[in-house]
Amino acid sequence: MRLVHPxxxxxxKIVIVVGGGFAGLNTAQTLAKQKDVHVLLIDQRNHxxxxxxxxxxxxxxxxxxxxxxxxxxxxxxxxxxxxxxxxLSGVNLKEQxxxxxxxxxxxxxxxxxxxxxxxxxxxxxxxxxxxxxxxxLKTLEQATEIxxxxxxxxxxxxxxxxxxxxxxLMTFVIVGAGPTGVELAGAISDISRxxxxxxxxxxxxxxxxxxxxxxxxxxxASFPEDLSARAHRDLLDLGVEVRTNAxxxxxxxxxxxxxxxxxxxxxxxxxxxVQASAMNLDPAVEKDRAGRVIVNDDFSIPNFKNAFVIGDxxxxxxxxxxxxxxxxxxxxxxxxxxxxxxxxxxxxxxxxAFQYLDKGQMATIGKNRAIAQSGKLKMTGHIAWLAWLxxxxxxxxxxxxxxxxxxxxxxxxxxxxxxARLITEKEWQLKK
Amino acid sequence: MRLVHPxxxxxxKIVIVVGGGFAGLNTAQTLAKQKDVHVLLIDQRNHxxxxxxxxxxxxxxxxxxxxxxxxxxxxxxxxxxxxxxxxLSGVNLKEQxxxxxxxxxxxxxxxxxxxxxxxxxxxxxxxxxxxxxxxxLKTLEQATEIxxxxxxxxxxxxxxxxxxxxxxLMTFVIVGAGPTGVELAGAISDISRxxxxxxxxxxxxxxxxxxxxxxxxxxxASFPEDLSARAHRDLLDLGVEVRTNAxxxxxxxxxxxxxxxxxxxxxxxxxxxVQASAMNLDPAVEKDRAGRVIVNDDFSIPNFKNAFVIGDxxxxxxxxxxxxxxxxxxxxxxxxxxxxxxxxxxxxxxxxAFQYLDKGQMATIGKNRAIAQSGKLKMTGHIAWLAWLxxxxxxxxxxxxxxxxxxxxxxxxxxxxxxARLITEKEWQLKK
Numbered sequence: 127m128r129l130v131h132p133x134x135x136x137x138x139k140i141v142i143v144v145g146g147g148f149a150g151l152n153t154a155q156t157l158a159k160q161k162d163v164h165v166l167l168i169d170q171r172n173h174x175x176x177x178x179x180x181x182x183x184x185x186x187x188x189x190x191x192x193x194x195x196x197x198x199x200x201x202x203x204x205x206x207x208x209x210x211x212x213x214l215s216g217v218n219l220k221e222q223x224x225x226x227x228x229x230x231x232x233x234x235x236x237x238x239x240x241x242x243x244x245x246x247x248x249x250x251x252x253x254x255x256x257x258x259x260x261x262x263l264k265t266l267e268q269a270t271e272i273x274x275x276x277x278x279x280x281x282x283x284x285x286x287x288x289x290x291x292x293x294x295l296m297t298f299v300i301v302g303a304g305p306t307g308v309e310l311a312g313a314i315s316d317i318s319r320x321x322x323x324x325x326x327x328x329x330x331x332x333x334x335x336x337x338x339x340x341x342x343x344x345x346x347a348s349f350p351e352d353l354s355a356r357a358h359r360d361l362l363d364l365g366v367e368v369r370t371n372a373x374x375x376x377x378x379x380x381x382x383x384x385x386x387x388x389x390x391x392x393x394x395x396x397x398x399x400v401q402a403s404a405m406n407l408d409p410a411v412e413k414d415r416a417g418r419v420i421v422n423d424d425f426s427i428p429n430f431k432n433a434f435v436i437g438d439x440x441x442x443x444x445x446x447x448x449x450x451x452x453x454x455x456x457x458x459x460x461x462x463x464x465x466x467x468x469x470x471x472x473x474x475x476x477x478x479a480f481q482y483l484d485k486g487q488m489a490t491i492g493k494n495r496a497i498a499q500s501g502k503l504k505m506t507g508h509i510a511w512l513a514w515l516x517x518x519x520x521x522x523x524x525x526x527x528x529x530x531x532x533x534x535x536x537x538x539x540x541x542x543x544x545x546a547r548l549i550t551e552k553e554w555q556l557k558k
Numbered sequence: 559m560r561l562v563h564p565x566x567x568x569x570x571k572i573v574i575v576v577g578g579g580f581a582g583l584n585t586a587q588t589l590a591k592q593k594d595v596h597v598l599l600i601d602q603r604n605h606x607x608x609x610x611x612x613x614x615x616x617x618x619x620x621x622x623x624x625x626x627x628x629x630x631x632x633x634x635x636x637x638x639x640x641x642x643x644x645x646l647s648g649v650n651l652k653e654q655x656x657x658x659x660x661x662x663x664x665x666x667x668x669x670x671x672x673x674x675x676x677x678x679x680x681x682x683x684x685x686x687x688x689x690x691x692x693x694x695l696k697t698l699e700q701a702t703e704i705x706x707x708x709x710x711x712x713x714x715x716x717x718x719x720x721x722x723x724x725x726x727l728m729t730f731v732i733v734g735a736g737p738t739g740v741e742l743a744g745a746i747s748d749i750s751r752x753x754x755x756x757x758x759x760x761x762x763x764x765x766x767x768x769x770x771x772x773x774x775x776x777x778x779a780s781f782p783e784d785l786s787a788r789a790h791r792d793l794l795d796l797g798v799e800v801r802t803n804a805x806x807x808x809x810x811x812x813x814x815x816x817x818x819x820x821x822x823x824x825x826x827x828x829x830x831x832v833q834a835s836a837m838n839l840d841p842a843v844e845k846d847r848a849g850r851v852i853v854n855d856d857f858s859i860p861n862f863k864n865a866f867v868i869g870d871x872x873x874x875x876x877x878x879x880x881x882x883x884x885x886x887x888x889x890x891x892x893x894x895x896x897x898x899x900x901x902x903x904x905x906x907x908x909x910x911a912f913q914y915l916d917k918g919q920m921a922t923i924g925k926n927r928a929i930a931q932s933g934k935l936k937m938t939g940h941i942a943w944l945a946w947l948x949x950x951x952x953x954x955x956x957x958x959x960x961x962x963x964x965x966x967x968x969x970x971x972x973x974x975x976x977x978a979r980l981i982t983e984k985e986w987q988l989k990k
Contacts, residue, residue, distance in 0.1 A: 172713060189623045202756040209757075211713040281604060281643040324634040325641075 128223055128234040133164035138206075139238040139472055142224055143167045144214055146174045146197040148457040149437030149464075150243035156465025158204045162472050165207045166235070172196055172211055175266065178454060179518060181306060183269035185276065185313035186321075190266045216406035217242075219430045239432050239468045242405060242419075243461065246438035246452070249401035249416070256377040260394040263306055275393050276314060280322060282392075283329045290390070296334045297391035299382045301374050302398030303340035304348070305489040308357060310397060311338040312492035315364045337367040337391070339384050341398070344370055346489055346497070348451065353497040356506045360491040374398075400452070402439045414441040423479035425464050434467070436460040444482060455485045488514050560655055560666040565596035570638075571670040571904055574656055575599045576646055578606045578629040580889035581869030581896075582675035588897025590636045594904050597639045598667070604628055604643055607698065610886060611950060613738060615701035617708065617745035618753075622698045648838035649674070651862045671864050671900045674837060674851075675893065678870035678884070681833035681848070688809040692826040695738055704827055708746060711825050712754060715761045722822075728766045729823035731814045733806050734830030735772035736780070737921040740789060742829060743770040744924035747796045769799040769823070771816050773830070776802055778921055778929070780883065785929040788938045792923040806830075832884070834871045846873040855911035857896050866899070868892040876914060887917045920946050 131140045141157060143150045146169035154167045176193040183190055198209040215226030217240065224240065226232040248262030261271050276298070283295040296318075300311045318334035325331075338345070338361065345361070345368060346354040361368050369384065376383040381391040402417035411427055412420045418441035421427060425434045425442065437457040442450040450456050463480045470477055486500025488510065496510035505513060563572045573589060575582045578601035586599045608625040615622055630641040647658030649672065656672065658664040680694030693703050708730070715727040728750075732743045750766035757763075770777070770793065777793070777800060778786040793800050801816065808815040813823040834849035843859055844852045850873035853859060857866045857874065869889040874882040882888050895912045902909055918932025920942065928942035937945060 172709065189621045191621045196757070198757040205759075208759050210717060211710075212717070277604065278643075285642060285644070325628070325630040327637075327640050 128236055130236050131164060131166070133206075134236075134238075138162055138164040139468070140236065141165045141239040141241065141468060142235065142237040143241045143243065144224070145169055145243035145245060145437070145439075146171070146209075147177075147243060147245050147437060148454045149245075149461040150241065151197070151200065152458045152461025153241045153243065153434075153436070153465040154201070154207055156462050157468065158201060158207055160206065160469060163206060163239075163468065166210060166237075167197065167201075167207060168210045168212045168214065169197055170211070170213045171265075172198065173266075174200065176521070177264075180263055180266075180269050181309040181313055183266065184263055184272040184310060185317055186273050187313070190270060194266060214244075214405065216408060217433070218408050219411075219427065219433055220409070222432065237432075239434070239471075241434045241436060241461075241464050241468075242439055243435075243437045243457075244403035244405060244439050246400040246402050246416075248396055249399040250396065251399060253377070256396070259377045259379060260301060260382070260396040262396040263310065272310075272395055276317075279393050280318075280326065280329065280331055280334075284326050292329065293335075294381065294390040295392045296329065296331070297381070297389065297393070298334065298336045299384075299389055299391040299394045300336070300338050301377075301382065301394065301396050303338050303342075303345035303368070303370070304397060305346065305487075307338060307340070307397035308345060308361065309490055310395060311336050311366045312361060312364055312490065312495075315361075315366050316492040319365065335367065335391075336365065337369065337389060339372045339374060339382070340368070340370045341373045342370065348487065349489070349497060349499055350504065353499055353504055353506065357489065357491050357497050360495045360497075360507075364492045364495075400438065405439075416441075424467050424477045425460055425480060426467070432471075434464040436464050442480070450482055451487070453487060456482060459483060488517075490514050560668055562668050563596060563598070565638075566668075566670075570594055570596040571900070572668065573597045573671040573673065573900060574667065574669040575673045575675065576656070577601055577675035577677060577869070577871075578603070578641075579609075579675060579677050579869060580886045581677075581893040582673065583629070583632065584890045584893025585673045585675065585866075585868070585897040586633070586639055588894045589900065590633060590639055592638065592901060595638060595671075595900065598642060598669075599629065599633075599639060600642045600644045600646065601629055602643070602645045603697075604630065605698075606632065608953070609696075612695055612698075612701050613741040613745055615698065616695055616704040616742060617749055618705050619745070622702060626698060646676075646837065648840060649865070650840050651843075651859065651865055652841070654864065669864075671866070671903075673866045673868060673893075673896050673900075674871055675867075675869045675889075676835035676837060676871050678832040678834050678848075680828055681831040682828070683831060685809070688828070691809045691811060692733060692814070692828040694828040695742065704742075707825050708749075712750075712758065712761065712763055712766075714824075716758050724761065725767075726813065726822040727824045728761065728763070729769065729813070729821065729825070730766065731769045731771060731816075731821055731823040731826045733771050733809075733814065733826065733828050735770050735774075735777035735800070735802070736829060737778065737919075739770060739772070739829030740777060740793065741922055742827060743768050743798045744793060744796055744922065744927075747793075747798050748924040751797065767799065767823075768797065769801065769821060771804045771806060771814070772800070772802045773805045774802065780919065781921070781929060781931055782936065785931055785936055785938065789921065789923050789929050792927045792929075792939075796924045796927075832870065837871075848873075856899050856909045857892060857912060858899070864903075866896040868896050874912070882914055883919070885919060888914060891915060920949075922946050 134140050141163050143153050143165060151174055154165055157163050157165050173194040174197050179193045182188040201207040214224055217224050223234045223236045225234050247264060250256045261268050279295045283292045286292045298314050300307050315336040318331040322331035344354050346357050358368055372384045374382055374384055377394055381389045382394050419435040421435050421440045421442055425436050427433045438452050444450055467477045488496055488498035490496040494508055494511050496514040498505040498510040498513055566572050573595050575585050583606055586597055589595050589597050605626040606629050611625045614620040633639040646656055649656050655666045655668045657666050679696060682688045693700050711727045715724045718724045730746050732739045747768040750763040754763035776786050778789050790800055804816045806814055806816055809826055813821045814826050851867040852873045853867050857868050859865045870884050876882055899909045920928055920930035922928040926940055926943050928946040930937040930942040930945055
């Protein structure tokens, strides 16, 4: 039975937004309190994640709750937005309905507008069997799993008598030298050389080996060449071994085969390819090699102007061969654009092509160093790191609306807010 | 092969402390930097837990990392203390060695002194099958599991059409009205009536039913009668249904049978009986009904004066029939006493009987109310709650050595400390 939302009968347009990441959240915020639309925001998790700092959770610098907020809590007084914990099993684009949404079984729900913003996952190319040996870093569970593996590797090494095994336990291979891989490698090198060094008696954590493996010719390929060269030198200074033009041939419980060499490493982490989240669309639509839906210049799906795809799930061509980058600011702008195009439709205005406002990009290398680029401005070293820290602390404070945990706790306790409302398990089947 | 620790050959006494809770940690701290002893502190988790605030994690008020610190990080500059992640499979009291300690297989390690401080677990009496339906609250994993169940119950109720199921999803039964049960009941009632109330569209979280079930004639039986009566009234004011003299006959996926009545409740939480952690001691020693080892007046095991049992694992009789209570201050004092008796032995001094310094006890009822008793002093209501808050915030700040997360993060980032170094999974087998 296809559900027609009751608000439809009040003359409102039903907008279904799938995904509460930067893109989907911004669409919902754009549509909040607009009285001619009613929004169903669906996510399979109850929290929005500040992904740029996920590597800090993976390296024990931040708590999971520090970088996550309940999606529901973003719209406390917004009557036209409903948040649902649910998963999609498919979309019928022609008849305009989605399938399978809630905790209590499959349903079909009709929409007037659909915004798909389900993000991306790691892709292990043709080797899904590598995933168990080399977790990626896209979710809070993966971040705590990586944290667990790093900390346990040192604990186990402390107890180990065989020096070869000890070395293998203290070797960390990171596959992929985009921002995530570089930040993870820098942070692991950093904590082993500084944080952990006083805590052990038998091992010397500063002898940990961190090896960053990149298939391409240089790290941080999305940055200008001089910045990526600088980041490369910064990583070497931090003690990270960087291998470019190095292809991973195999990964197993003992380590990773890179080119012809087998690296003995009990911990391998994956920061290489991503793949757009798969979605069962009927009819099938055109996608690129990374599974992203090829969209029009307003993010709508060709031939289905009421359905938008935004964020990491979309391939948006800014110029021939040049895609909109997978950065948080780009996703936020796309989210707002999709929301505005829906409002334009409803109010009888013309749609516009999306214009990307490039705010630049940055990446940290351990603590104290970063590279940043915004238009023609380039920054490196400590200054860039301070800029990075400032922007992220500023964002986080804005994001979590909190300056301190203790004051926040006392305050929230007295004024009835809760910071840590997270459901971090992926499997949320409730006993029935 | 039995290991003799190398420090033994330097003329030091080897002290093995098992358990990094309040009791064991205090023994280790007492022995820290004493040059004639070498301490192996073993725990199956890498963190010490501030258990009195665990119910705050279960109700999303605090992060797991806010109430946990890495045990290892407590002894950064202490050369005579080694911290090991490990589990014990047994103790040979006569020959003075322990069995089975590290991540990489079984070992026997000889000791001169042994201090067992492994705490307690929940006891489901003769019904271990209830555990899956009614988790207890002793570990961080259990706290996040309870948090997950509470939050998911509301999410599921929001999607549910059947009003009976909706009601069952919004009913929470807590078994056992000691401090943990009372605090949990109060906090669930509190968040449903205040925190969650704005977040949902279809359900009214303030209609959640919280039922506290106690087999005995009154709640908080360890407190004076007038205080427990006051706490009872406070709970009723908060909307909690309190049932005393009510025995749980069965628990399943649909709820709990209490006396003759079946309470439909998708969420049941267990805060009733505890059982001392089981430990394979050879020869077997005398234990009480709750599995606690009956100890001498200095916490040593009868006939084995070099082996101590402290904390929730020990039955220490202060007067005939009157046991040392299972409170944090008592465990800390016991830990220090055991450490001091070891030092007395080594230095040729006489052992002393333990004298408990009773600091009193307190319990909160929701926010804004508590009961507290210290000697003849009794406090109730808002004043008692402020006292509770002050003491716990003070402890936590001392404990975590941090006033704010953001300042702590920036600070720790610059000065190389990490707050969130937790391994929260119980199964920590590393791939080998």
